[in-house]
Amino acid sequence: MAIRQTDQTIHKAAWLYYTHGLRQDEVARQLNISRASVAMYLRKARETGIVNISTSTRMFTDDAIAREIEDLYGLASVWVVPHDGRALDPTAEVPIVGASVFLDLVRNGDRIGVAWGRTVYAMADAMSYADLNDVTVVQMCGNLGAPYSYRPDQCTMEIARRLNAKGLNFYAPLVLTSERLARDLRAEPVIREQLASVAHCNLALFSVGTLDEDSHVVMCGALTAGEIHAMRDAGAAGVIAGQMIDASGALLDCDYNRRVISADLASIRSIGKRLMVVQEESKFVPLVAALSGGLCTHLVVSASLARRLRDERSGGTTDRAI
Amino acid sequence: MAIRQTDQTIHKAAWLYYTHGLRQDEVARQLNISRASVAMYLRKARETGIVNISTSTRMFTDDAIAREIEDLYGLASVWVVPHDGRALDPTAEVPIVGASVFLDLVRNGDRIGVAWGRTVYAMADAMSYADLNDVTVVQMCGNLGAPYSYRPDQCTMEIARRLNAKGLNFYAPLVLTSERLARDLRAEPVIREQLASVAHCNLALFSVGTLDEDSHVVMCGALTAGEIHAMRDAGAAGVIAGQMIDASGALLDCDYNRRVISADLASIRSIGKRLMVVQEESKFVPLVAALSGGLCTHLVVSASLARRLRDERSGGTTDRAI
DNA sequence: CACGCGCTCTGACAATTGTCAATTCTTCGC
DNA sequence: GCGAAGAATTGACAATTGTCAGAGCGCGTG
Secondary structure, eight states, X not given: OHHHHHHHHHHHHXXXXXXXXXXXXXXXXXXXXOHHHHHHHHHHHHXXXXXXXXXXXXXXXXXXXXXXXXXXXXXXXXXXEOOOXXXXXXXXXXXXXXXXXXXXHOOTTOEEEXXXXXXXXXXXXXXXXXXXXXXXXXXXXXXXXXXOTTOHHHHHHXXXXXXXXEEEXXXXXXXXXXXXXXXXXXXXXXXXXXXXXXXXXXXXXXXXXXXXXXXXXXXXTSSOHHXXXXXXXXXXXXXXXXXXXXXXXXXXXXXXXXXXXXXXXXXXXXXXXXXXXXXXXXXHHHHHHHHHTTOOSXXXXXXXXXXXXXXXXXXXXXXOXX | OHHHHHHHHHHHHHIIIIISOOOHHHHHHHHTSOHHHHHHHHHHHHHHTSEEEEEOOHHHHOSHHHHHHHHHHTOSEEEEEOOOTTSSOHHHHHHHHHHHHHHHHOOTTOEEEEOOSHHHXXXXXXXXXXXXXXXXXXXXXXXXXXXXXXXXXHHHHHHHHHHTOEEEOOOSBSBOSOHHHHHHHHHSHHHHHHHHHHHTOSEEEEOOXXXXXXXXXXXXXXXXXXXXXXXXXXXXXXXXXXXXXXXXXXXXXXXXXXXXXXXXXXXXXXXXXXXXXXOOGGGHHHHHHHHHTTOOSEEEEEHHHHHHHHHHHHTSOOOOOO
8 A cells, every 4th residue: 555655656746747847846846745755756757667768769760771671671670770980889789779669569468479699688688667568578489597697588587577567488498308308398288388379479579699609509508519510511590589590591400409499480470570689790691591581570780780681682782881 | 961960960869868878968979069959959859759758647547446437338448537636737637648648559550530629639739749650640520610729620730740640631511501512522532532541540539529508519600509409409419520429329310410521430430449538527428428339449537527437337336535 | 242040059057856865754573 | 662674755965957148150142
């Protein structure tokens, strides 16, 4: 009760200040509290998403190159983050834009599939709190025991927390040692339901992984550097939700993939809006693979990746600097 | 070009200030402009919707009575605006809440049907600017020549302007002198298309009118006080988009309605989300009629109307003051 | 080329907001 | 019932922001 009272007061203070445009001292007088409390309540209101301040991301779609990439790759919407000279750390900027775009796409009642990775976690971290209702965040792939803070379940939970949503975690490892065990585990009701529920999402958020020595799957001990090289030789071009894809964006037919527990690509593709966010320059090949496979509908990339994407398809027409 | 440059600068300033949390002087340094200009740009960014500050309307749905009314009348969502003692002008508050709720419901790509009236215009006036894409606002009924600022076309245009949307105005009078002329006019391609396009909306915004001497239809000269009394005797209970409805919310079979040019009730009912906003105490009877006819799915009302609505249906159970 | 128009800059002051240590109020455990 | 830990609140000060007048600048025009 006491909590509800305070909660009500925060709402009222936020309403009077932000919607009616009163000054803090006027709000304080209205609510019979000190101005300092009003300032504190307002901070709380912003932190909890009771008040939402969002900046248009239109400036990132205004670039002509964004239009070109939409056309070349058949995407619904593309955001290009410029390398802004001195201004800001350019790569760190991509997930921030990604978070803004993501929040723009989310609605009450949504069901959201989330994969994992450095980029996804950076987005979660940059995401402001939102006051949504009835939103569910579903983890799209199994877990890794690694000590990273961007483990799949961490990504899911953190995003759910920010959105005031329910988090549906996956209680299975990402990769097992035998194909048989993976098959049996996938058949378990808890796991089967989780996997099935991905297809009922209407929004997905993920990045794409590389096949280098410092790729996640290696760092987390799922694969050795040697194995990953072998896979690259066998045609692997990138990693989506823990699964290897080839250059055409199709699931690679390999032993590793059969041992993975993750939402299959068809389920992911059945989700209406699929936002992919790619920041690292080194992810060009995986990115092209994912786009070829039609895995995403919305894309946030850096300007340099955008230029390379355009040149890849348009055969390198105009190529002047930003 | 010079304009685009400035526009870009406004976006960047807003981004750095609101998303990155820099101070105005830091933003000024980054962009090589004076701090005073930054302050100006930020104001512009807020005014044009490049930056959007919204406050949760949850406090208005938290009321138990809102839940009751949803259940009693089968509505998707109800907002109840309390009469807040000293705080704010209670009736003026309803359209402000309505505007917030409305903005919450709008999405990019939406097609929105708008009716007219004092309340709708008050909402337009209270509505903050939004940076939306590809939104269309459709006028749902014909025009009146009255010198009011809340003429149907004014409502449509003003809302379109605030949402950065395209406004589709209706170029016909609301009511004609003969039934034949109304029929002929409705058959005109321009008008027919306009009317048909209402059915393709996915969001509607309207209020409901009374049948008093000071009702809009009288004030605007569409009907005389005498005629409106006669209509009330004939079973008219309220006015929706310029048309008379009976107590069950059905179109009243009368000469006047046959002379009106407006979206028919079936089209309106085919729209997914229909937000009705009612502020005046005197609109209780029309409100009940509209609800009986299932004309809206979302409702914003004052606390006293809410209490009367509950008592109307639940047979007057608990009836303590707020 | 001078002119006026519209825009931005500068510098300064006033208004508003953020912050924090000190204080008051709550809520427990004993 | 008492006292202490902890949370909420406040007053006062510091930092930030809003605003304004006057100056400077670029540009299109007569």
